[in-house]
Amino acid sequence: METKRTILIVDDSEFVRNYHTYVLEQAEFQVITAVDGSDGLEKLYSNRCDLVLTDINMSNMDGYEFIRRVRADIQYRALPIIIVSTQGESRDKAKGFEAGATLYLVKPCAPETMVENVRMILTAA
Numbered sequence: 001m002e003t004k005r006t007i008l009i010v011d012d013s014e015f016v017r018n019y020h021t022y023v024l025e026q027a028e029f030q031v032i033t034a035v036d037g038s039d040g041l042e043k044l045y046s047n048r049c050d051l052v053l054t055d056i057n058m059s060n061m062d063g064y065e066f067i068r069r070v071r072a073d074i075q076y077r078a079l080p081i082i083i084v085s086t087q088g089e090s091r092d093k094a095k096g097f098e099a100g101a102t103l104y105l106v107k108p109c110a111p112e113t114m115v116e117n118v119r120m121i122l123t124a125a
């Protein structure tokens with residue numbers, strides 16, 4: 001059997017973490033969760049992750065700063081990072097891509113859209 005790919009979910013909402021975890025586990029992914037950007041960095045450094053899904057609005061360290069810090073480390077330059085945020089304005093998206101995001105999805109995101117995009121990016125990576 002093929003080894004499961006690991007997704008790191010970074011979101012300060014317990015509801016969103018649980019929901020995204022459920023959706024991705026149903027799609028046969030292994031999931032690790034973090035409650036904010038700094039927790040996300042810790043989880044990333046202590047696990048082998050294939051892809052990151054991150055929120056933007058989080059206390060402590062927001063998604064933009066989290067992505068910038070991840071990208072500052074050369075070993076994570078190619079790590080796929082998907083922003084999943086309620087903020088859907090084009091300037092938010094521009095800021096996300098500037099920080100280094102691979103893709104920007106707007107919440108609420110249909111489960112099949114999320115899974116499709118994750119699969120597509122992992123196939124391309």
Ligand SMILES: [Mg+2]
Pocket residue numbers: 011012013055056057058
């Ligand atoms: Mg949030």
